[in-house]
Amino acid sequence: MSETYDFLFKFLVIGSAGTGKSCLLHQFIEGKFKQDSSHTIGVEFGSRIINVGGKSVKLQIWDTAGQERFRSVTRSYYRGAAGALLVYDIASRETYNALTNWLTDARTLASPNIVIILVGNKKDLDAEREVTFMEASRFAQENELMFLESSALTGENVEESFLKCSRTILNKIETGDLDPDRMGSGIQYGDPSRRRTLQPRNADGGKCPC
Amino acid sequence: METLQKLARSLRTARASDLPADNDSALSIMMPMVMQNQHRAVSELISSSSYDVSHKAGRAKRSLLHVAANVGAYDCLAYLLRKGADVNCQDIGGVTPLQLAARNGHTKCIQKLLECKANIHIHNNEGMTAVHWLASNGRTELLGELLKHIVDVDIEDSQGQTALHNACLSGHTSSVLLLLERKADMSKCDHKGCTPLFYACRHGHQDCVRLLLSRGAQLLRTNDQETPLDIAVKNGYESVCATILEYYPSQLNSLLSLVKDTHVEESKIYKVLRYLCQSNSSLQNKIMSDLGELAATAGRELLSLSSDYDVAVASFLRVIRLACKLYVSPRLLGNSRPRVYTSGPSMYGRADSTSSRIRAAFSGRLSSSTSTSSDDHESPQTNVFAPLEEVWEALEEWFLLLLSEMEDIEGEAGIGDCVLLDDGIDTRVKSPVTRHMSETLHSTQRYSLFSKQDELPDTEKKCSLSRSVSASGRLGGELSRNVAAALVPYRVQSIRQKLLRMGSDATFRLSQPAIEMNLANFEDGSVSPGCNSPSEGNVFGFPVPTNMAFRRNSDRRSISSINSPTTAESQPFPANRSMVNGFSIPERDTRVEPHMVRDTHARRDTYAGQDTRMGRESHARRDTHAGQDTRVERDIHTRRDIHAGQDTRVDMEQCDPRFDNRTVSPAFSSVDSDVITMTADRLCVITHGFYLCCCNQSRWDRRNGAPPRFVEFVNRHEEVLQALVARNPKILFSHFHFLLDSPVLMQKFVHVVLAQPFEERQKWFYENLFKQNNQDGQGSYNIDEKNVIEIKRGDSLFNTSCEVLSKISTEILKKNVVVRFQGEPGVGRGVLKEWLDLLSKEILNPDYALFTQSVDGTTFQPCSNSEINPDHLNYFRFAGRIIGLSLYNRLHLNVYFTRSFYKHILGIPVSYQDVSSIDPEYAKNLQWILDNDISDLGFDLTFAVETDVFGTMREIDLRSGGSQLMVNEENKHEYVQLVADLKLTRAIRPQICSFLDGFHEFIPHSLVSLFDEYELELLMSGLPEVDMNDWEKNTTYANGYDAECPVIAWFWKVLRSLSKTDVVLLLQFATGSSRVPLGGFSHLSGTSGPHQFCISRVEFKPNLLPSASTCFNMLRLPEYRSEDELKERLLVALRCGSQGFDFA
Secondary structure (H helix, E strand, C coil), X not given: CCCCXXXXXXXEEEECCCCCHHHHHHHHHXXXXXXXXXXXXXXXXXXXXXXXXXXXXXXXXXXXXXXXXXXXXXXXXXXXXXXXXXXXXXXCHHHHHCHHHHHHHHHHHCCCCCEEEEEEECCCCHHHCCXXXXXXXXXXXXXXXXXXXXXXXXXXXXXXHHHHHHHHHHHHHHHCCCCCCCCCCCEEECCHHHCCCCCCCXXXXXXXCC | CHHHHHHHHHHHHCCCCCCCCCHHHHHHHHHHHHHCXXXXXXHHHHHCCCCCCCCCECCCCECHHHHHHHHCCHHHHHHHHHCCCCCCCCCCCCCCHHHHHHHHCCHHHHHHHHHCCCCCCCCCCCCCCHHHHHHHHCCHHHHHHHHHCCCCCCCCCCCCCCHHHHHHHHCCHHHHHHHHHCCCCXXXXXXXXXXXXXXXXXXXXXXXXXXXXXXXXCCCCCCCCCCHHHHHHHCCCHHHHHHHHHHCHHHHHHHHHCCCCCCCCHHHHHHHHHHHHHHCHHHHHHHHHHHHHHHHHHHHHHHCCCCCHHHHXXXXXXXXXXXXXXXXXXXXXXXXXXXXXXXXXXXXXXXXXXXXXXXXXXXXXXXXXXXXXXCXXXXXXXXXXXXXXXXXXXXHHHHHHHHHHHHHHHHHHCCCCCCCCCCCCCHHHCCHHHHHHHHHHHHHHHHHHCXXXXXXXXXXXXXXXXXHHHHHHCCCHHHHHHHHHHCHHHHHHHHHHHHHHHHHHHHHHCCHHHHHHHHHHCCCCCCCCCCCCHHHCCCCCCCCCCCCCCCCCCHHHHCCXXXXXCHHHCCCCCCCCCEECCEECCXXXXXXXXXXXXXXXXXXXXXXXXXXXXXXXXXXXXXXXXXXXXXXXXXXXXXXCHHHCCCCCCCCCCCCCCHHHCCCCHHHHHHXXXXXXXHHHHHHHHHHHHHHHHHHHCCCCHHHCCCHHHHHHHHHCHHHHHHHHHHCHHHHHCCCHHHHHCHXXXXXXXXXXXXXXXXXXXXXXXXXXXXXXCCCCCCCCCCCHHHEEEECCCCCHHHHHHHHHHHCCHHHHHHCCEEEECCCCCCCHHXXXXXXXXXXXXXXXXXXXXXXXXXXXXXXXXXXXXXXXXXXXXXXXXXXXXXHHHHHXXXXXXXXXXXXXXXXXXXXXXXXXHHHHHCHHHXXXXXXXXXXCCCCCCCXXXXXXXXXXXXXXXXXXXXXXXXXCECCCCCHHHHHHHHHHHHHCHHHHHHHHHHHHHHHHHCCHHHHXXXXXXXXXXXXXXXXXXXXXXXXXXXXXXXXXXXXXXXXXXXXXXXXXXXXXXXXXXXXXXXXXXXXXXXXXXXXXXXXXXCCEEEEEECCCCCCCCEXXXXXXXXXXXXXXXXXXXXXXXXXXXXXXXXCXXXX
C-alpha cells in the first residue's frame, strides 16, 4: 500500500543527550508526550506526511542518540539529510555550549545545502531556564540557522519546527537552489509531482509530453 | 374413430399426439422437442391441448420459452411468443429467456424477444442482466444491439458490477471498447471498490488495460486499499505494469514500495522489475537507484530499535535479494547468464562442495555494445549499491561500538569472593591483583568448559583474557607462567587473533610450534620469554618430552605452513623474539607497560589509517570522513591497531588493572549490556545483507569461498562476530550461513562452533540436512517396488551393489532407500544397515587395493597405489556414496578412518603431525628432525622420497628438482611439510576428490564442517558402548601409579561420572580412536602389537593438563591433589585440547 506525496524529505534530529529529541519526534508523529523515555540507542526512525505550501511532503525523520558513545554510529546518517533539527535544552547550559560541536558535525558531514533549525526544547521549564531566548537567537543568526523554542511536553512549536524547516526546503526547490534529482540531496519526488498536471491523460489517448 | 386416428398419427410421427392433461408432464414431453426446434410438432401439440404456454416446471422452474431461448430454437420461440408466452418469465434463478439467449449468443432469438417487449433490465437473482452476460462473454455485436435499448449502461448487478466490469474481467477488448463508446463509467466501483481497470489488471488483460488507460482511467483504490497496479504486480503481469507506468510514471514509487511488502511474492515482483528494466533503460536507471535507496532505508529502519523486528528483517532482506538479482540479471549482457549468488537455507539445492561450485559472474561495467540502448553509459548497476554504502558504514561503526562495549563489560564482572591461586605462588604477590587474576582465571576456566549451564559468563569476557594475562605479566615470572599456562588454550586463540591482524595471511603460515614460540612474543610483553628454541623446551620452561604428542592441535587454525604454497620463506625457528616464522614483526620495544588500562582504549582507525583515540566515557574517534582528530582527554590508552601494520604500544596511564578502580557512571553500566542484546540480532541481519551484496557486487574467486571485501570485513570485526555467533550459534544456519559456506571464513569461528556441545550440533546437523531436502528424516513407509534394491549375497555383493547404486539417482536414494537380499523377505532399516555394513567392510578389502591400513591396523585411508585398479576412482565415489548414505540415514558404520582422512573430509588442512595417525614411528622421526639440528648428522636427505609401489621402489620428487636438493637446517620445515603432504594428501588426492564427490551428494560440506575431525568419527561411527569395568580391569599403571593410589581412584570415579560423549572423547584422546576393540579393552592395540591402556604418573605442577601418547595408549596424568581438580583439568584437556596443546 503506498501513500501519495509530492516530496520526500529526510530529516535529522541531533543534539546532546537528554535534550528531548526523541520526545520531540514522538510528539510530532503521535501527538502525545512520551512519558517513559530512555536513552536512544543508535538511531530511531519516524515518518509523517505534512502539508506545506500546498504540497504534501513526507518527512522521513532520523532521531539520533545524543550519547557520545553512539557518535560514530549516528554520524553515518548525516549524509543525505535535507533538513536537521538541532536541539538543545533551555534548562541546561551544557547542551547549549555543545551546540558548536553538533553544528560542525552537521556542516561537515551532511550536505552543504542542509537546512538547519535550532530548537530550544523544554520551553515549559522556564523557571529553570539557563539559556535566554536572546542569546540563542543571536547564536542562530550568526550561524544562519532558523530558531524556535519548543516544548515537547506541551506540544508548543513542535510542528512548527518541522514545518518551518520543510517550508524553507520547499522554497529552495522552487527557486532551484536544491535539486531533488541529485543523489544525496535528501529529497525525493513523490507520486504526482512527477507530472506537471494532476489530471489524467486527455481523452484522445495521446501521451502527455512530460 | 378419433382415437384410432390419433393412434395412427402418433405411430406415424413416432411421438405422442396428445399432451397429457397436467402441465408438468406436458412440458417434459415437449422439452426435447423444443430443444430440437421441432416447432411443427410442438405447435400441433399445443394447439390441440390446453397447455399453458407460460407454465414453468422442473427443478429450475423454467418455461418452454426459456428452453427455446437457451438453445436458440428460433421457430419454437417465435411460436411460443405468438401463443402469448410470458416473455419476461423468470426461472428459479430469476433468469429470463432474454438473458439465456444473450448468454448463449442467439441473435435472432434476442431480436425476437426484444420485438416482443422483453424487459432488458430484469436481473437474475445475482443481479446479472442480459447486458452483463453479453459483456462477460464478449458478444460485442449483440451487446451493441442491446445497448440501443438500454437507458443505463452502468446497470449494476448484485455485486455492484456493470457490464464494463464483466467485460474487463473476461478481457473482451471489443466489448470494452463498445461500452466505452456508449459512455460506460470507467470509475464505477463495485461493492468491493474495484474498478473495471482493476479487474483487467487482476487478470492481466493487457489490451483492455491499455484501452482503459488511454481513455483516462484512474488508479483508484479498492476497499482493501489495493490499486490496479498493486494487483498487477502481485499477479506478476509485467506488461500490464509496464503499460500502467507509461501512463502514470509517478507510480513507480508505489511499485517499488511493493518490494518491501511481504504479501507480494518475490518472484512476481522480480519478474515485473526485470521486464521494466529490460524494456526501458531510463526506467532501469530510475529503478536501480530507487531500489538502492529503498534498500538503504530498509537497512536503517532495521537498525532502528523501535521498528518491528520481523517485518524489518523480511523487508530488508527482500530488497537486498531483489537488488542483487536485478543487478546480475542478464539484461544487457549478450552472453552467458550469470547465476545469482544468494546464500541461505532456502537457496540450498544440491548438496555439493559448495564454495567451489558457486558462481557469481557478471560484468560490472556496461561496456558491451549489445546493450539495448545507448544512453546507459553510466552503469545503473552501481547505483543500486551506492546508497547502501552508508548502511555498511553504519554497520562498521556499530561493530566498533559493540567491541568497545564488550571490552567494557568485563569490567562489570567485579571481584567477588574468589579462590586464591594455589599454593606455590609467592605470597608477596597475593594482593588484590592476584585476586583479580584468580577471578579471571576462574571465569576463563568456567568459560573453558563451555558448559551449557546458565552460569556461563558472557563470552565477551573472553576479551579480557589478553588483558589479564598481560597484567599478570608484570607480577613476576612464576605467577605469570602459571597463569599463562592455564590460559594456554585461550592465549593461543587470542594470540592468533592478534597475529592475524598483524600480517593478514601471515598467520596462515604459522605452524603450531611457531605460535607457541610466539606466546613469548605476545605484544603486550606479558610473559617473559622462557626459551625460544625447541630444544630448550617450551615457553613455559617445562621440559618438552621427546615424543611430544600434540594432541588435537587443529592445524585448521594454524593453517600450517605445511600446506601453503609459499613456504619457501619458512625460516628456522626464531632465534630472537621479533622474528616469527614466515614474517617479521617490526622491532619494537616489548618491555612494556605495567598497566593494562581497561577503562580506556583507543584504536587505530583502520580505514583512515589515522590515529583515533577513544576515551571511555566520551568516545571520540578520528572521523574518517571529516579527517579531523578529535581526542578525548582522560583515561586514554592507545593501542595501535595492527591492521595498519604498525606497532602496538600500550600507553601508560597511571592506572591500576584492578577494575574496581574504574569509575563507571551508573547510567552507562545499566545500558551497557543492553546495547549488545538489543542490537545483536539486527546487526546479524545487516551483516547477512552485506554479504549478499558483496557477493554480487563484483567478481571474486570462488575458491576463496567469500568475496575479498567481505573477508576483510570479517577480519576487522572478528571478535564481535565471534561473540555474536557464540551468543546464538543457530544463526549459522540462517543469517550467518555464509560461514558454513566458506571455509576461509569459518576458520575463525570454528572454535565457537565447536564450543557447542556435540549433541547440539548433531541435532542441528540432522535438522538442516533434512530441511535442505525437504524431508523430515522419517522416510516414507511406502515401499515402491521399482525402487527396491535387490542384492545377492556372496562374492558379487560388492560389484552388484556398485552397479545397482550407480543406476539410482541420489534424489531417490535420499527419499527412501529400500534393500532386500535375494531370496529373503526382510526389508527395512536392519537390512539396510546390514547391507551398508557389508559394503563398507568390502571396500576395505585389500584385494581391491582401495584403502590401506594405518600401522596399528585400526584405521584406514585411501591407498596411494589404488590406480592399479583401473576403475578405482569410481569405486571411491561409490565408497563416498555409501558413507554419505549411511550418515544420511543415521546409521553408524563400523569403519574407522585415519585422522588425516577425516580432516580431508572436513577440508581441514593436514599437517605433519597427522602423519602420526598413519605411521607414528615415522612421525616421531619427522618431529625429531624438526627439533634437532641436522646439519652435521650426515643424513644426506634430499627433497625426494623412496616409495614402495607394490614391491617396486620408486623415487618421488617432493618438488621440482627435488632429488638434487639437500635437506638442511634452513629448509627442513619445508621438507617435513612436503613429505607429510605427500603421504597424506598428494598421493591420494584424486581418490579423495572422488570420495568426496560421492560423499557430498548426500552430505553438504557446509554441514559437515560443524564438526571437528574427532567428532566426525563419532558422527559416522557412533558412540560406542564403553564398559567401564572392562576398561578399568585392563589398565596398567606406570611411573609410580598403581591401582590403589587415590589419584587413580579419583580418575575412575570421575570417568564414571562423565557423559557418554566425554568418555568417548577421552578414549579418542588416549588411544587415537573412538573404537572400542572387538573383544574389549583387553584387546586394545598400539603401534607395536597389543598394548593395554596405561596411566602414567606425572609430577604435579600447578595448572598442568593431562596429555596422551596414543601410540602406546598412554594417558599421562599429573598427580592432582583433589578429585575436583582432576575432573576439571581433565575436562579442560578434553574439550579444549583441540584449541591448544598441552604438556605433561
